[in-house]
Amino acid sequence: MLKSIDPLLNADVLHALRAMGHGDDLVLCDTNFPADSVAKQTVLGKMLRIDADSARVARAVLSVMPLDTFVDKPAGRMEMVGKPNEIPPVQAEVQAEIDKAEGRSWPMASHERFAFYDLAKKAYCVIMTGELRGYGCFVFKKGVIIQKQS
Numbered sequence: 001m002l003k004s005i006d007p008l009l010n011a012d013v014l015h016a017l018r019a020m021g022h023g024d025d026l027v028l029c030d031t032n033f034p035a036d037s038v039a040k041q042t043v044l045g046k047m048l049r050i051d052a053d054s055a056r057v058a059r060a061v062l063s064v065m066p067l068d069t070f071v072d073k074p075a076g077r078m079e080m081v082g083k084p085n086e087i088p089p090v091q092a093e094v095q096a097e098i099d100k101a102e103g104r105s106w107p108m109a110s111h112e113r114f115a116f117y118d119l120a121k122k123a124y125c126v127i128m129t130g131e132l133r134g135y136g137c138f139v140f141k142k143g144v145i146i147q148k149q150s
Contacts, residue, residue, distance in 0.1 A: 030132070
């Protein structure tokens, strides 16, 4: 255990989050997503795992990783097939975690299923969650932490 570090963030995930740079993408996906095969095509080249629901994993990740303020929509979601504008509960829960972490309402971009797969293959890494509900797939773009000078 570490002080002030969410206990869901295991060593492999913390290493990946620390290694990512500004503008790199991280994918959180549900258990239905082809995480292993997609992750092999990412920068990291292997799948990471946190066995908790999507919202809880998003909270853990966003507790240490800022979203990119240089883009309009630094977070995205996979659209429901045939219902691109519908927001299922799992996505509403993750949106609430984003808004809470960032201290403002910051709506996610939406990506058609196959466009999301293509985006995921170009990501830095993929974290498979324990989410059993469908459409629990998200992409977060890493921002920067600006330290104030004394």
